[in-house]
Amino acid sequence: MNEAIGESVATPPRLEWQVASVVSVTQETPRARTLVLAVPRWAGHRAGQHVDLRLVAEDGYQAQRSYSIASAPADGMVALTVERLDDGEVSPYLCDVVQPGDGVELRGPIGGYFVWEPAQRGPLFLVAGGSGIVPLMAMLRQRGRADVAARAQVPVRLLYSARTLDDVIYRAELEQLADASQAEVVLTLTRQAPPGWSGYHRRVDRTMLEAVSWPSSDEPNVYVCGPTSLVESVATLLVELGHAASRVRTERFGPTG
Amino acid sequence: MQTEELRLDGNAAGGVLRELFVQDMTAALGTCAGCGATGPVATLLEYGHGMGIVLRCPTCDTPVLRIVRTTGLLRVDLSGIRFLSIPSTIDE
Numbered sequence: 001m002n003e004a005i006g007e008s009v010a011t012p013p014r015l016e017w018q019v020a021s022v023v024s025v026t027q028e029t030p031r032a033r034t035l036v037l038a039v040p041r042w043a044g045h046r047a048g049q050h051v052d053l054r055l056v057a058e059d060g061y062q063a064q065r066s067y068s069i070a071s072a073p074a075d076g077m078v079a080l081t082v083e084r085l086d087d088g089e090v091s092p093y094l095c096d097v098v099q100p101g102d103g104v105e106l107r108g109p110i111g112g113y114f115v116w117e118p119a120q121r122g123p124l125f126l127v128a129g130g131s132g133i134v135p136l137m138a139m140l141r142q143r144g145r146a147d148v149a150a151r152a153q154v155p156v157r158l159l160y161s162a163r164t165l166d167d168v169i170y171r172a173e174l175e176q177l178a179d180a181s182q183a184e185v186v187l188t189l190t191r192q193a194p195p196g197w198s199g200y201h202r203r204v205d206r207t208m209l210e211a212v213s214w215p216s217s218d219e220p221n222v223y224v225c226g227p228t229s230l231v232e233s234v235a236t237l238l239v240e241l242g243h244a245a246s247r248v249r250t251e252r253f254g255p256t257g
Numbered sequence: 258m259q260t261e262e263l264r265l266d267g268n269a270a271g272g273v274l275r276e277l278f279v280q281d282m283t284a285a286l287g288t289c290a291g292c293g294a295t296g297p298v299a300t301l302l303e304y305g306h307g308m309g310i311v312l313r314c315p316t317c318d319t320p321v322l323r324i325v326r327t328t329g330l331l332r333v334d335l336s337g338i339r340f341l342s343i344p345s346t347i348d349e
Contacts, residue, residue, distance in 0.1 A: 015275040052272035066269055110271040112281035112344070113299035228264050250300070252265045 013043070015110070017054070019103040023077065028169045032131060033095045034070060034081045039106070042078065045069055047138040048115035048223065048251075051080065051108030055090055063089040065257065068134040068225075069109065070170075072141035081169060083131035088257030114251040118146055120221055123214045124156040127204065127234050129226020132253050133160055133169050136225055144182060157184040159212045161204050161230060163191040186212050204230060206237050216242035221249075228252040267301040267312055273324055274298070276331060280343060288340040291319030295340075298322075 020037040027033050047069075054064040065088075071079035084095035098104065116124065116139040124143070126136040136158065143154055162168045168187060178185040188200030188208065200208060214220045222243060224234045231250050238248050267283055274282040283299040294316040301312040301321055309325035314337070321337035 014279075015272065050268070050271070066272065107272060107275075110275065110281070110283075111268055111299070112271075112284035113297050114268050114283070250266065251268045254263065254265050254269070254305075256263075256305075 015107050016041075017105050017107045020078070020106050022098055022100050022102045022104065024100055025098065028081060029167050029171075031095075031167065032081055032083045032169050034079055035094060035098065035104075036071075037078045037080065037104070037106070039078050043109075045073055045078070045109035046112075046115040046117065047072060047142040048135045049109040049111045049138075050135065051078070051106045051110060053080075053090065053094075053104055053106045055093060056105065065090045066110070068138070068251075070134045070137050070141075072138055072145055074145050075141070081131065081134045081137075083169075083257065085255065085257030091257030114223065114225070114249050116142070116221065116223060118142065118150060118154065121153050123218055123220035124154050125213050125220040125222045126156065126158045127209075127222070127224040127226075127230075128158065128160045129204070129230035130162060130167070130253070131169065132224075132226030132230070132251070134225075135251065136223055137170055137173075139223065140177065140183060144177065151182065155184075156182075157186065157212060157214070159186045159188070159204065159208070161188045161190055161226070164189055165192075165194050165197075204234055206241070209234065209237050210241060213238065213241070213243075216244070219244075219247065221247055223249050223251075225251045226253055227255070263304070265303040265305065267297070267299040267303060269303050269305075270298070270301075270310055270312060270322075270324070273310065273331075277333060278343075280345075282343070284344055286342040287321060287338050288342075289314040289317060289319055289321055290337050290339040291321075292317035293339070 020039040023036045023038050050066045050068045056062050067080040070081045082091050082094045085091045128136050174185045177183040193201045224231050231252050235248050235250050239245050271283045285298050287298050288295045304311045311320050312322040314321050319337050323334040325332045
């Protein structure tokens with residue numbers, strides 16, 4: 001009985017806005033920057049979750065956006081990677097202006113659908129478009145923290161569509177994961193490819209998904225994140241290829257930054 | 258900009274939904290009052306506008322949930338949801 005009372009005390013707290021302070025900033029690509037934040041009241045997060053972040057102008061005007069968390073739950077900090085959208089209201093500030101020591105207003109973590117838990121056994125197939133890699137990176141990082149036996153339960157493949165090689169966020173870390181055979185990483189470049197590029201050089205299509213994904217009979221857990229057009233076409237194709245729609249989780253990223 | 262790219266999904270509404278509900282709602286299963294389709298709130302299609310959001314059924318396009326913020330008020334129309342099934346993190 002006491003335990004039941006204890007559980008009811010554990011009701012999730014209200015999601016309050018709070019001020020986080022920027023601990024460090026790292027330029028990932030010419031257009032994307034990672035902010036590591038110290039969040040005073042942080043209950044921990046799950047891989048795939050996001051935060052809402054808002055800026056308030058002196059005249060009271062507010063702009064609010066959602067940003068996925070890139071760090072693994074066990075990392076002990078909250079890292080957001082923000083892509084700069086030139087006509088955006090929030091991302092240019094976060095990418096150009098914010099410095100360590102500055103405060104930003106956020107609430108989170110948010111989301112319980114587009115999340116991955118290590119207890120979900122079975123292959124993990126991740127499909128990213130552009131900055132859609134961010135929540136998937138949290139999953140890769142969380143899996144990377146597990147021991148060898150646990151990792152063996154969850155083979156992982158990432159199909160990552162980026163405009164150019166320079167636009168590939170976390171490129172060095174992804175190469176390390178691939179070199180250490182911790183993950184299979186397949187890149188496709190939709191615009192410019194460097195000389196001698198032997199990888200895919202087109203948008204994600206049915207043939208590519210058939211070649212890269214596990215067959216539906218292996219029942220992979222699939223996470224697709226990126227621009228709406230990519231997410232919807234990839235999810236539709238995967239269902240056509242026999243994957244259960246309930247095992248294909250999607251998150252659309254918007255163009256308003 | 259193509260209107261398709263302005264269409265997001267229920268994941269993006271997770272924050273504002275936490276202003277209404279104690280628990281995460283993106284993993285909750287909602288049944289559309291229009292067509293009876295049932296699926297996670299995260300898979301509803303979100304259309305944002307200046308003052309709020311509309312979440313539509315991905316099967317029949319019925320507006321399932323409308324949230325409008327005005328000064329001092331959060332106005333919510335849930336008439337498009339027939340039933341909500343919320344994973345409980347609290348034991349009985």
